[in-house]
Amino acid sequence: MKRQFIVCARPGVSIPAIVRAKQKNLGPSALSESQRLLGIPDRHQLARNKQRKTMNTVLWIGQAVLSVAFLAAGSMKMARNRQQLMSTSASMAWAGDLPGGAIKAIGTLEVLGAIGLILPMALGIEPWLAPMSATGLALLMCGAGWVHLRRGEKSAVGAPLVLGTLALFIAVLRFGPYAA
Template sequence: MHIALWIIAGLLAAAFLAAGLMKLAQPRERLVASGMGWAGDFPDGMIKAIGALEVLAAIGLILPAALGIAPVLVPLAALGLVVLMIGAAIVHARRKEFPMIGANVVLLALAAVVAWGRFGPHSL
């Protein structure tokens, strides 16, 4: 299970690092044009904050465990992603973008597995 948690954490970290960097690097108009219609409903600062949280969570899923420094940050980062995905699902539901909620639920479930595993039976 330890290896499976590392794989899941690595996949989550890669996905959220890419998504977060995209939100940090691109202006809101480009995000909306690239298919993130929800970005048009939020101010630039909020989009940048979401991107920063995603990048920090991606780092928090890997570095503390890999370096052996404050490994309790791994499940906390995973819990942060759970909360972020709940918020994302709510936004997509309000915008009636129901197919997008599926991706949120999958990412939420993966983050919840990492949080459960690292807080509980397979903590570092």
């Protein structure tokens, strides 16, 4: 019989239980109970941890993409006046319908949302603000889509739809199973 040595990092927990389970071949339930007592994760828990880590990485990438997009769009709206925005591209023609202060407010909300997607979770300070920021950005994109549809600019609805869907995806998962 091959000898196996088990190292326990938890003081006060008896190691012989897991050794007896392996020697007597009591099956996975006895082994799992012993592993649980020792704090050793089973293969199902390891698979869940790997899936959670992968999904967390996907969410971080999505947050980074959203943050860059909204930081660029928001800073452009804050830095330029209404005429400059309208001359930028045909998709910015909506700026003629809104007062300059409203455009600056939208830009400010986009920049704050971009910051709120990253900083709270990265710093570990009030991480619930990240899904709140994603929710706010999703609502902002609903408004943007509505403005484009109302103006008859069906070709310009794609960007708000994609960004809003990504923001909603992040908000739902960060509020739910992948909350920090």
